[in-house]
Amino acid sequence: MELKMxxxxxxxxxxxxxGFRTSYPSPLVGVNSFPKSSACKVICxxxxxxxxxxxxxxxxxxxxxRINKINEANSKILDHFDDEYGGVIINSxxxxxxxxxxxxxxxxxxxxxxxxxxxxxxxxxxxxxxxxVPIALKEGFQYHHAERGYVMLTYWIPEGPCxxxxxxxxxxxxxxxxxxxxxKYCAPPFVGFWxxxxxxxxxxxxxxxxxxxxxxxxxxxDTEFMEVIAFRHxxxxxxxxxxxxxxxxxxxxxxxxxxxxxxxxxxxxxxLVEFVKQPWIQEDSMLKRVxxxxxxxxxxxxxxxxxxxxxxxxxxxxxxxxxxxxxxQDINCITT
Numbered sequence: 001m002e003l004k005m006x007x008x009x010x011x012x013x014x015x016x017x018x019g020f021r022t023s024y025p026s027p028l029v030g031v032n033s034f035p036k037s038s039a040c041k042v043i044c045x046x047x048x049x050x051x052x053x054x055x056x057x058x059x060x061x062x063x064x065x066r067i068n069k070i071n072e073a074n075s076k077i078l079d080h081f082d083d084e085y086g087g088v089i090i091n092s093x094x095x096x097x098x099x100x101x102x103x104x105x106x107x108x109x110x111x112x113x114x115x116x117x118x119x120x121x122x123x124x125x126x127x128x129x130x131x132x133v134p135i136a137l138k139e140g141f142q143y144h145h146a147e148r149g150y151v152m153l154t155y156w157i158p159e160g161p162c163x164x165x166x167x168x169x170x171x172x173x174x175x176x177x178x179x180x181x182x183x184k185y186c187a188p189p190f191v192g193f194w195x196x197x198x199x200x201x202x203x204x205x206x207x208x209x210x211x212x213x214x215x216x217x218x219x220x221x222d223t224e225f226m227e228v229i230a231f232r233h234x235x236x237x238x239x240x241x242x243x244x245x246x247x248x249x250x251x252x253x254x255x256x257x258x259x260x261x262x263x264x265x266x267x268x269x270x271x272l273v274e275f276v277k278q279p280w281i282q283e284d285s286m287l288k289r290v291x292x293x294x295x296x297x298x299x300x301x302x303x304x305x306x307x308x309x310x311x312x313x314x315x316x317x318x319x320x321x322x323x324x325x326x327x328x329q330d331i332n333c334i335t336t
Contacts, residue, residue: 077109087120087164088113092150095129103135110139114157120164121155170242172201174211177294178223178250179257180275182265193280194270196247206320208307211248219267220258223250227304228322230293232286247290249297249304272298 079094090109096102106123113121123141125132127149141153145167156162175198182194199214201207208225215223226249237243259267272295281287296302305322312319 076105077112078105080109083120083122085120086118087122088118089122090124092124092126095125095132097129099131099135102129102132103139106136106139110155110157119156119158120162121157122164123153123155124150125153126150168241170244171238172207172210173198173243173245174201174207174214175245175247176211176215176223176250177229177247178215178252179219179221179267180270181218181259181267184261184263184265190280194268194275194278197267198245206307207246207322208248208320211246211250215250218260218264220254220256220260222253224253225307226251227297227306229297229302229304230290249294 079091081089081091083089096105110121121141122144123136125136130151133151133153136153139155141155144152144154144164146152154162154164156164175196177196179197180194181197182192183190186193197215197218199210199217201210202213205213207228212223212225215221228246229249231244231246234243234245255269257267257269259265275281276291276295281291293302297304303324305324308321308323309318310321311317
């Protein structure tokens with residue numbers, strides 16, 4: 001046998017085929033179907049002399065069969081989409097059901113995407129395929145975030161810092177100035193404290209609709225959103241996330257209270273003066289400032305932020321922009 005090589009490109013051979021993984025110069029003269037990007041010194045050393053002479057012999061056919069198997073293995077990758085940032089999104093709806101198939105295809109896919117110069121890889125594994133998570137972690141993927149029905153993992157291919165966006169860093173809460181409630185479950189110091197209804201924004205929910213929904217769920221009162229009168233930004237809150245809390249002014253549309261027995265101990269209509277006199281309001285600088293703002297707004301000495309729906313050409317989607325405009329035909333506040 002004679003060893004003849006004419007190319008010097010490099011790429012890994014599949015581990016499954018030969019039991020090792022390394023790079024060698026590529027391929028032999030006369031093997032047209034052998035991929036230019038693949039080579040193996042062991043295979044080359046075993047190649048019959050008849051290959052270089054373009055003779056068809058049984059040994060040549062056997063060698064060609066092995067090469068075809070390598071080509072076929074290299075061509076199999078996970079179904080995916082290319083994203084607009086030079087990365088890859090693996091199609092979670094077309095993942096194999098067998099863990100061995102998944103492990104082989106994931107390894108082959110990452111290798112090919114690395115060769116093609118891809119950057120970030122996004123892998124969304126539904127809960128019914130949770131046994132694939134250790135396989136992906138062993139391949140080099142990292143946790144990004146998890147929701148009730150799936151876990152998202154990522155893989156950053158290039159050298160240097162990862163440029164993929166991090167998981168959501170904030171949680172968003174709302175409160176509605178309209179009536180007051182006492183929570184059923186709270187820390188002992190807050191027992192008996194009357195507060196505005198509050199809660200968290202749900203996924204794909206607007207700030208103003210979240211405030212209206214929370215009041216309805218806790219008290220049974222229908223309301224209309226008027227303005228955002230203030231918002232608070234705090235760090236290292238629940239799950240070490242930052243917290244945005246929007247305080248909204250609402251207008252009641254109904255008056256019959258129906259308390260949510262699961263969350264609320266009591267709810268009632270309370271005069272503003274009585275609400276402000278509570279010790280917790282007077283002793284807490286932030287609560288005191290918020291009530292001062294609300295009083296100023298009621299006296300038309302302060303303007304909050306109205307919700308305006310606009311479409312940006314950046315994404316061609318409708319968004320809500322909160323800002324203050326004094327309309328001379330419909331003035332509802334006077335700034336000082």
